[in-house]
Amino acid sequence: AQTVTQSQPEMSVQEAETVTLSCTYDTSESNYYLFWYKQPPSRQMILVIRQEAYKQQNATENRFSVNFQKAAKSFSLKISDSQLGDTAMYFCAFMKPLTGSQGNLIFGKGTKLSVKP
């Protein structure tokens, strides 16, 4: 069974600084997807970034980028130029496709990020 581990329950960062959230996972699969989701106090789950395991290039989305180390089964999220609106719970998630590119998500326990002014 796949597992996802987020070892940092809470983190804080000063506004405009850079912060990195850690995530490791365990799987014997070769084809899978990895995600970072953000959940602000409104509780809406927002997709931040996605990485396909077969792609060596790290995904980026504006201020958000990942460091995907497949051999080490590591998938960290870097947030650059942190903004107050980045304050939220961040969940790392793993998906093994069930059909095509679709499948259910397995989540880590989350990291609570606070951006301080």
Place this chain on the structure above:
Amino acid sequence: SAVISQKPSRDICQRGTSLTIQCQVDSQVTMMFWYRQQPGQSLTLIATANQGSEATYESGFVIDKFPISRPNLTFSTLTVSNMSPEDSSIYLCSVDDRLGEQFFGPGTRLTVL
């Protein structure tokens, strides 16, 4: 990305009663998923709902407790039956856009007294 709505957004229920949560998507999707998020916890998959077939439940979740319907490609319901305070959680539905991205509804916050 798919737009997903859920009803109700929140509810307070008495123990022993049942609540049905609705999930509506603005496009046709094959797979829909129901998750539970207990207070201060991460998300746990309850079941996968495909149109035209029985839902597939994860370990620890049973159909008698969480019956699911999936009458068409844009709609699903999850019922929480014979509720107890331990069922107090946020219940979220999600869909896959077939491009390997999953999108979530806003969630239903359930409190059982």
